[in-house]
Amino acid sequence: xxxxxxxxxxxxxxxxxxxxxxxxxxxxxxxxxxxxxxxxxxxxxxxxxxxxxxxxxxxxxxxxxxxxxxxxxxxxxxxxxxxxxxxxxxxxxxxxxxxxxxxxxxxxxxxxxxxxxxxxxxxxxxxxxxxxxxxxxxxxxxxxxxxxxxxxxxxxxxxxxxxxxxxxxxxxxxxxxxxxxxxxxxxxxxxxxxxxxxxxxxxxxxxxxxxxxxxxxxxxxxxxxxxxxxxxxxxxxxxxxxxxxxxxxxxxxxxxxxxxxxxxxxxxxxxxxxxxxxxxxxxxxxxxxxxxxxxxxxxxxxxxxxxxxxxxxxxxx
Amino acid sequence: xxxxxxxxxxxxxxxxxxxxxxxxxxxxxxxxxxxxxxxxxxxxxxxxxxxxxxxxxxxxxxxxxxxxxxxxxxxxxxxxxxxxxxxxxxxxxxxxxxxxxxxxxxxxxxxxxxxxxxxxxxxxxxxxxxxxxxxxxxxxxxxxxxxxxxxxxxxxxxxxxxxxxxxxxxxxxxxxxxxxxxxxxxxxxxxxxxxxxxxxxxxxxxxxxxxxxxxxxxxxxxxxxxxxxxxxxxxxxxxxxxxxxxxxxxxxxxxxxxxxxxxxxxxxxxxxxxxxxxxxxxxxxxxxx
Numbered sequence: 001x002x003x004x005x006x007x008x009x010x011x012x013x014x015x016x017x018x019x020x021x022x023x024x025x026x027x028x029x030x031x032x033x034x035x036x037x038x039x040x041x042x043x044x045x046x047x048x049x050x051x052x053x054x055x056x057x058x059x060x061x062x063x064x065x066x067x068x069x070x071x072x073x074x075x076x077x078x079x080x081x082x083x084x085x086x087x088x089x090x091x092x093x094x095x096x097x098x099x100x101x102x103x104x105x106x107x108x109x110x111x112x113x114x115x116x117x118x119x120x121x122x123x124x125x126x127x128x129x130x131x132x133x134x135x136x137x138x139x140x141x142x143x144x145x146x147x148x149x150x151x152x153x154x155x156x157x158x159x160x161x162x163x164x165x166x167x168x169x170x171x172x173x174x175x176x177x178x179x180x181x182x183x184x185x186x187x188x189x190x191x192x193x194x195x196x197x198x199x200x201x202x203x204x205x206x207x208x209x210x211x212x213x214x215x216x217x218x219x220x221x222x223x224x225x226x227x228x229x230x231x232x233x234x235x236x237x238x239x240x241x242x243x244x245x246x247x248x249x250x251x252x253x254x255x256x257x258x259x260x261x262x263x264x265x266x267x268x269x270x271x272x273x274x275x276x277x278x279x280x281x282x283x284x285x286x287x288x289x290x291x292x293x294x295x296x297x298x299x300x301x302x303x304x305x306x307x308x309x310x311x312x313x314x315x316x317x
Numbered sequence: 318x319x320x321x322x323x324x325x326x327x328x329x330x331x332x333x334x335x336x337x338x339x340x341x342x343x344x345x346x347x348x349x350x351x352x353x354x355x356x357x358x359x360x361x362x363x364x365x366x367x368x369x370x371x372x373x374x375x376x377x378x379x380x381x382x383x384x385x386x387x388x389x390x391x392x393x394x395x396x397x398x399x400x401x402x403x404x405x406x407x408x409x410x411x412x413x414x415x416x417x418x419x420x421x422x423x424x425x426x427x428x429x430x431x432x433x434x435x436x437x438x439x440x441x442x443x444x445x446x447x448x449x450x451x452x453x454x455x456x457x458x459x460x461x462x463x464x465x466x467x468x469x470x471x472x473x474x475x476x477x478x479x480x481x482x483x484x485x486x487x488x489x490x491x492x493x494x495x496x497x498x499x500x501x502x503x504x505x506x507x508x509x510x511x512x513x514x515x516x517x518x519x520x521x522x523x524x525x526x527x528x529x530x531x532x533x534x535x536x537x538x539x540x541x542x543x544x545x546x547x548x549x550x551x552x553x554x555x556x557x558x559x560x561x562x563x564x565x566x567x568x569x570x571x572x573x574x575x576x577x578x579x580x581x582x583x584x585x586x587x588x589x590x591x592x593x594x595x596x597x598x599x600x601x602x603x604x605x606x
Binding site for chain 1: 330335338339342343345346348349350352353355356412413414416417419420421424425426428429432436439440441442443444445446447448449450451453454459474475477478479481482485490510511514535538539541542546556557560561564571574575578581582585586589590593594597600601602
């Protein structure tokens with residue numbers, strides 16, 4: 001055991017006064033640690049405070065006002081929230097967010113299986129490991145534009161269906177939320193799976209190989225080892241993937257929607273983010289936009305907390 | 318020993334399972350190349366050829382679309398803007414997150430755990446929620462009243478702040494996995510707190526730093542939403558915004574759009590594929606279990 005600086009004090013002081021001197025020296029040391037603790041944390045605290053925490057505070061405040069984003073705001077209490085409660089467009093937007101959250105189980109399991117196959121050195125594993133990450137390197141806006149050009153009525157998907165003689169399946173894919181939302185969901189899963197594969201691989205590489213070896217000696221098959229040995233030991237990584245992919249469904253959908261459907265037809269493919277942007281930028285209702293932003297924030301905070309709670313409890317129980 | 322262990326892993330899957338799985342994975346790999354194929358095959362067409370068919374290889378080849386994208390959408394200057402903004406974000410967000418992670422994990426001061434949680438909390442904040450107030454704030458920064466709208470520095474500061482919670486999470490986890498003994502040895506040798514940081518912690522943290530550099534660069538390079546509203550002039554707008562503006566002229570010039578997408582995308586993919594082995598190793602070393 002290596003002694004730490006503060007606990008390395010040897011035998012009790014023999015001379016009177018030495019203890020006091022030592023204690024004040026320790027006090028000075030602790031003060032120095034405090035000083036450096038503050039200094040090292042300061043830049044992060046200042047930036048997060050200035051560009052995340054303080055703006056969030058103002059969002060919550062402006063949610064209680066009538067405000068166009070320019071002139072002084074007028075306090076209206078819960079008026080915006082009362083309007084919000086019966087706003088069918090915002091309800092549709094939130095419903096769509098929850099529909100996109102249906103991708104979370106796929107985003108958790110598909111990359112886990114793929115990572116496990118690569119981890120087991122399946123034929124071609126290093127090629128798969130290299131190519132799976134390519135979608136994650138392409139900008140969301142580029143992915144969205146390619147998706148738009150593929151799914152639009154004169155796009156490659158319909159051209160391909162026509163070319164193989166399936167004219168009956170040709171469809172205006174983006175003209176209805178029934179087809180465009182599943183397609184956008186597919187695009188989101190596709191854009192993120194390689195990133196999650198890599199995160200899982202990192203976790204699997206850090207596992208003690210003896211665990212898997214022991215299970216193999218006991219005659220367990222590959223899938224049994226994944227479910228009973230590998231996955232339970234990847235709790236922190238799975239937590240990370242769960243939280244990031246849920247946050248994606250609520251907090252990173254704007255670009256996809258803006259580029260692929262622009263919220264249309266009508267407001268059918270709206271998500272909360274898009275509606276916040278629309279009310280602020282197009283309608284000049286910044287106060288109302290801030291009330292919606294507060295609701296969206298509450299949802300993501302609650303979901304994040306519930307998920308971490310559930311995962312920690314399962315690990316303990 | 319470990320060699321036998323890795324080949325032993327394969328024995329677990331019977332061929333009847335292995336080959337369908339490999340085929341499925343090949344399909345996924347192919348899908349990763351699909352957008353690249355769409356962009357590249359259409360960027361070399363003429364717009365007339367596009368109107369006739371979008372699938373299959375181009376029947377005409379022309380570099381005119383690249384010239385239109387480069388000149389018409391100022392893709393060239395946007396490229397430089399994107400590089401400046403992304404590198405600035407990488408440097409600032411990693412430096413500040415590493416310092417804060419050191420403070421939260423290895424400096425012996427009582428509030429470090431509270432501070433860690435207080436900084437980590439913001440990881441769940443949707444960036445768009447910040448859009449309205451950050452826009453107002455950048456127009457006139459509190460106390461000093463400087464206008465940072467349409468400023469690359471302002472954008473870098475916002476990107477840095479938004480990435481800090483995740484960076485802090487990763488760096489703190491990494492620092493906590495390092496034994497305290499290393500640090501105490503340095504301190505007993507008389508190294509001060511900042512000396513220990515620079516000479517012991519930063520060199521040890523290299524794998525995690527590489528991971529963060531990759532993640533943050535990709536994040537900043539690909540960011541669209543803030544940039545769309547904050548960087549509006551030709552001299553500041555990054556590639557993502559320039560490319561989206563090309564989409565507005567899609568009906569008139571689809572091949573010009575595809576050429577713009579190529580210019581925006583292929584350099585990053587090229588760099589990724591060249592350094593792929595190192596990048597993957599860096600990421601897997603930087604994220605623990």
